[in-house]
Amino acid sequence: MFRVTRRYEFPASHRLHAAQLSEEENQRLYGKCNNPYGHGHNYVVEVVVRGPLDEATGRAVDPQRLDDLVAREVLAPFGHRNLNEDVNFASVVPTSENLAAEICHRLNRNWSEVFPGTWPKLEKIRIAETPRNIFEIRADEIK
Amino acid sequence: MLITRKVEFSASHMCRSPHLSEEENRKLFGLAANQHGHNYVVEVSLKGEPDPVTGMVLDLKELKEILNRQVVAPYDHRFLNYEVPPFDRVIPTAENIARDIWQRLEPDLCNQKSRLYSIRVYETADLYVDYFGEEPCSA
Numbered sequence: 470m471f472r473v474t475r476r477y478e479f480p481a482s483h484r485l486h487a488a489q490l491s492e493e494e495n496q497r498l499y500g501k502c503n504n505p506y507g508h509g510h511n512y513v514v515e516v517v518v519r520g521p522l523d524e525a526t527g528r529a530v531d532p533q534r535l536d537d538l539v540a541r542e543v544l545a546p547f548g549h550r551n552l553n554e555d556v557n558f559a560s561v562v563p564t565s566e567n568l569a570a571e572i573c574h575r576l577n578r579n580w581s582e583v584f585p586g587t588w589p590k591l592e593k594i595r596i597a598e599t600p601r602n603i604f605e606i607r608a609d610e611i612k
Numbered sequence: 613m614l615i616t617r618k619v620e621f622s623a624s625h626m627c628r629s630p631h632l633s634e635e636e637n638r639k640l641f642g643l644a645a646n647q648h649g650h651n652y653v654v655e656v657s658l659k660g661e662p663d664p665v666t667g668m669v670l671d672l673k674e675l676k677e678i679l680n681r682q683v684v685a686p687y688d689h690r691f692l693n694y695e696v697p698p699f700d701r702v703i704p705t706a707e708n709i710a711r712d713i714w715q716r717l718e719p720d721l722c723n724q725k726s727r728l729y730s731i732r733v734y735e736t737a738d739l740y741v742d743y744f745g746e747e748p749c750s751a
Contacts, residue, residue: 471707472742522711525629526640527703532739533642 471529472592473518477539479548482509483563486553507551512565513597514543514572520589530589538583542575565598569606572596577611614729615669616657619679621688623696624649625704647691653734654683654713660726670726682716706735710743718745 484507485499495503502508516539520529546555552563561567573594580591591608598604627644628637637645656679660669690696692704702708710733721728734740 470744471710472744473707474740474742476738522707525631527627527629527705527708529707529741531640 473530475516477514479544480511481547481550481552482507483552487562510598515595517592518589519592534583543572565596565604569596569604573606574611577608614657614659616655617675618655620653621684622651623687623690623692625692627703650735655732657729658726659729678720706733706741709733710741
C-alpha cells in the first residue's frame, strides 16, 4: 500500500470576522486577523492519496489527473482571490480550518468522476497558512 | 517509537513502459517519459523500543552505513533505467523506487528490537510517496 502526497501553493487574502459577534468581540478574538481590509497568505496544500500500485504504470495515482482536479477545484477558485468573497465563505469565517474542510469537501465530491475505481482514495488534506500554522483533515471527517 | 534517517541521492530516470507504444507512454507519463533527473530524498523510518542500556532503538550510525551501502552506492549518479536493476524492467516511478528500497533494506533492518516501518521517497519537494511494505489492502 502506498501513500502519495502532492504539494500545491496558492496565494489568497482573507479577513477573520464572525457576523454573529460584535466589532469589539471580533477585534478581541481575531486581533490582527480582523483588520478591516484583510491580509494574505501563501497557502500550501498537501493532498494525501492512498492506494495500491498499478503494476502496469508503476504508480498508485496518476499525478496529472490529481493536478487537473486540484487546479480546477482549488487553485482556480481560491488562488489570487479574496476568500471572503467566495460563496462558500458568505456565512462561514474563512479560517484555515474552514478552508481545509471546504477543499477536502470539493475534492471528495469530485473524486469518483476523476478516479472512478476503488483506488486510489483521498486520505486527507493538510493546509499550511504559514509554515507555523498547519491544519489537517481526513476525508472521512467530511459529512 | 519511530526513528527516521534521511539520505539523498541524485539520479536520472525516464518513466515509460516497454509494453506500451510511444504514443501511449507520452499520454500516460507526459514529459516524465523523457530522460531527466532528480535530487531524491529518502526518509527511512524504523519502529521499535529504545534499548534499556544504550537508550537507542538502533544506532543511527549503523543505519547510515546500511543506507549508504544499500541505497546511495547503487543509486547515486546513475541512470536508473540502464544501470540499476530492477529498473531495466520496472518503471522507476517514486512508488517503485520506494518499494525497491524497502526490499533492499528489509533483510538488514528486521530484528527483534526494531523493524522497518516506512520508506518515504521525495522525487521533488512537491511529490512524495510513502510505502509501508506489503500489508494487505484495507479501505
